[in-house]
Amino acid sequence: MRTRLAIGDFSRMTLLSVKALRHYHDVGLLVPAEVDPASGYRFYQPSQVGDAQVIRRLRDLGMPLDEVKQVLATADVETRHTVIAAHLRRMEGELAAAQATVASLRSLLDGPTSPVTVEHRSVSATLAVGITDRVSAADLDEWWDGAFRELGQGGPRGALYPADFFQLGTGDVIAYIPVAEAVPTRGRVRVIEVPAADLAVAVHAGGLGDVDRTYGALGVYVAEREIGLDGPIREHYLVSALDTADESRHRTEVCWPVFRVA
């Protein structure tokens, strides 16, 4: 019989804890070559060390077990590389976002927040091409990027968020670009009507990581005047990441639809 490794030996060889190894067995990620039917003892083969080493590294990278399973199921080295490279890019993006967050945190703790000017504006109904999807807050950034890339150039970008989008953390979001007249449907793109509304509008300067400052200011403004919210919130992306990488130049109008003030 070939060399059989008890779980403790295998643990020492792979630097994976026994608890982790049992868990990987339970979920079918790394199944022992042999399990004694009487005692339940797990026995591994030396040839399983390689898989264990790959698993350990992917877990160190924070990859979920489901994805790790997929990587191991892929025999092709090229595909494996692609999946791993994609994961690393995601991590690099997260660090860049983290650095931006730190900067924003510093400005929040340092200085008094610059006052926000709120303007009232009545807009009439407008025709637009739009993409509608049920989106969760966590996936919003990625969805936003994809949607506007599909909508293409050609007009001021805007989006509608249900008033309870933030309560629920999810909801039907519409990304749109106004058009003069109806155009044929293509892909996810449909013609929609952006409804008329009375809006309380504040312009947010800077990246969207900071947009809660403008939401906060707008919220205080609206609450102090006891104006009710009426319909979905809209954002107008005057200058966005699609225009320039320089976040300090980004401009977003945040628009809360309100009851007409008496």
Next chain:
Amino acid sequence: MRTRLAIGDFSRMTLLSVKALRHYHDVGLLVPAEVDPASGYRFYQPSQVGDAQVIRRLRDLGMPLDEVKQVLATADVETRHTVIAAHLRRMEGELAAAQATVASLRSLLDGPTSPVTVEHRSVSATLAVGITDRVSAADLDEWWDGAFRELGQGGPRGALYPADFFQLGTGDVIAYIPVAEAVPTRGRVRVIEVPAADLAVAVHAGGLGDVDRTYGALGVYVAEREIGLDGPIREHYLVSALDTADESRHRTEVCWPVFRVA
């Protein structure tokens, strides 16, 4: 009465989900200014928006709620900055480690692993100065660094790990440096005796992120020869991160104490 904000309004203003806000109330991180005793309705004040914005950013950075609570409890802006900067440095370190892991993963997937040479060696008992602590595998790197900085220069560095350290994920680890004769105790440093042993030794070339490859090879070698493990595993840090930042130049002897071969 001042402006009272229901949880939904506050959620819209802070971009925190209602579920998150209730959770922050439960754990005492962000307590509503007022709670209606009859209905249980939570009401927030506009002045609480600032704290909420700080919380959101710190959570985006992956800071645990306990630490967030400490940051908020610290009125001093300087101290806050220090805590946050320390957190950012941790994240940067993690990214660097992630990049190293990706490199090691590539080499693991690409090529056949270079063969490891195993040498037998009998060592006699040695006097040493050492630091002993109960360490968990997750904290090992940080502990290792602190221990050897306290032990100082002056001899070849080594460490002893209980044979079941990896099974349990924790155990009493000893970092040591051999000495010719006993010296006075200072700080955590004690004089110890490193016991005599018969060792199966393999030299690991490169950073310790890859050391599982050498553990694996050593494990296969020992298992195939049906040699038993006898006492704590030792590592000798011939060239380490304390000597050079160039990981390719690092050398570590991994030593498994074995039963004398008949």
Next chain:
DNA sequence: TTGCTCCTCACGTCACGTGAGGTGGC
């Protein structure tokens, strides 16, 4: 026979998310 290694539950952790089922105010 002792001690070591292994086993299986069952529950805890962390920061919420996901319903279920129900209530108060306009």
Next chain:
DNA sequence: TTGCTCCTCACGTCACGTGAGGTGGC
């Protein structure tokens, strides 16, 4: 009165860690 907002359980998620209590082989 209807619908909206809010409430409280209770349980799920993810990847294990933490005991408790017990068993097999040298």
